[in-house]
Amino acid sequence: MPVSYYIVLSAILFTLGALGVLIRRNALVIFMSVELMLNAANLAFVAFSQLYGTLNGQIFVFFVMTVAAAEVAVGLALIVAIFRTKHSINVDEISSLKG
Amino acid sequence: MTADILLFLILAVVSIASALAMLFSRNAIYSALFLILNFGTISVFYLLLGAPFLAMVQVTVYAGAIMVLFLFVIMLLGAEQLRSTQTIPWQQPLAFLLGAILLAETVYLFFTIGDQGAALPSITALVSDFGSPTAIGELLFNQYLLPFEVTSVLLLVAMVGAIVLTKSEKKAGDLRAAIERPLGNLPPE
Numbered sequence: 001m002p003v004s005y006y007i008v009l010s011a012i013l014f015t016l017g018a019l020g021v022l023i024r025r026n027a028l029v030i031f032m033s034v035e036l037m038l039n040a041a042n043l044a045f046v047a048f049s050q051l052y053g054t055l056n057g058q059i060f061v062f063f064v065m066t067v068a069a070a071e072v073a074v075g076l077a078l079i080v081a082i083f084r085t086k087h088s089i090n091v092d093e094i095s096s097l098k099g
Numbered sequence: 100m101t102a103d104i105l106l107f108l109i110l111a112v113v114s115i116a117s118a119l120a121m122l123f124s125r126n127a128i129y130s131a132l133f134l135i136l137n138f139g140t141i142s143v144f145y146l147l148l149g150a151p152f153l154a155m156v157q158v159t160v161y162a163g164a165i166m167v168l169f170l171f172v173i174m175l176l177g178a179e180q181l182r183s184t185q186t187i188p189w190q191q192p193l194a195f196l197l198g199a200i201l202l203a204e205t206v207y208l209f210f211t212i213g214d215q216g217a218a219l220p221s222i223t224a225l226v227s228d229f230g231s232p233t234a235i236g237e238l239l240f241n242q243y244l245l246p247f248e249v250t251s252v253l254l255l256v257a258m259v260g261a262i263v264l265t266k267s268e269k270k271a272g273d274l275r276a277a278i279e280r281p282l283g284n285l286p287p288e
Contacts, residue, residue, distance in 0.1 A: 001103055002218050002219070003217050004210075005111075006219075009144075011205040013137075015198050018197075018198060018201055019195070019198040020121070020122045022190075022194035023191050023195075024122070026127055035165070039161070043144060046148045046153060047148055050148045050149050050219055051219055055229070055234055055235060055238050056238070058153055062153075062239070063246060065161065067250075067253065068165065069164070069165060070257035072165050072168060073168070073258065076169070077262075077265045078264055079176075080175070080264075
């Protein structure tokens with residue numbers, strides 16, 4: 001089967017993730033949308049890895065997963081810290097730079 | 100139509116539908132559960148693409164660890180649903196327009212550059228241990244040793260950062276008093 005199927009699916013998933021970042025107000029759902037975009041990129045990596053018969057793409061997926069895990073840990077800690085002071089995670093209400 | 104294309108199409112429909120459902124669920128917990136379903140389908144795609152070890156890592160790390168962390172924080176904050184405050188009326192139509200443009204650009208670029216019709220080699224045509232933990236480990240610890248070590252520093256920094264960010268604002272003296280307080284006279288709740 002042609003590799004283009006996987007790449008188009010990856011593009012669709014990436015677009016849905018970007019759309020989620022744009023239309024949702026809940027900071028947690030925005031984070032999930034970012035995860036969806038990372039997964040779409042991973043899918044393209046693995047598809048090309050099989051197309052060219054090398055494992056380098058799969059190694060990069062590992063690094064992307066590691067960075068995603070670190071990003072989620074720090075991001076969720078930030079959200080918890082913001083929720084403590086603002087009592088909201090609506091990104092429209094988090095509009096001031098100072099406290 | 101061969102079996103793998105049929106399998107791909109069914110899984111692609113499930114994957115896109117779960118991504119859409121994640122986008123449009125009102126409740127953040129439903130969003131997280133739909134995202135776990137999406138990660139499951141992506142892990143099956145990895146199996147189809149000859150990456151069995153990555154499929155396992157996808158299930159354990161993404162659907163397991165990361166999404167459990169998400170669900171934990173959602174339930175901890177009690178932030179399942181937000182008040183609907185529509186401050187910018189043209190935000191959603193503009194977002195859909197921009198999303199459509201992004202998709203069109205990506206697909207256009209893909210179909211004009213590169214050999215888009217290239218067929219994926221069948222899994223049996225590849226070397227027998229393609230994507231196995233052994234092969235990935237050999238590559239990771241030889242060619243990619245330095246990025247691997249840098250990744251460990253990144254994880255350490257993320258761990259320290261998460262602890263510092265969520266640390267409560269107690270003074271050091273209070274903490275010391277709490278530690279040294281005898282067990283017998285705990286303050287009443």
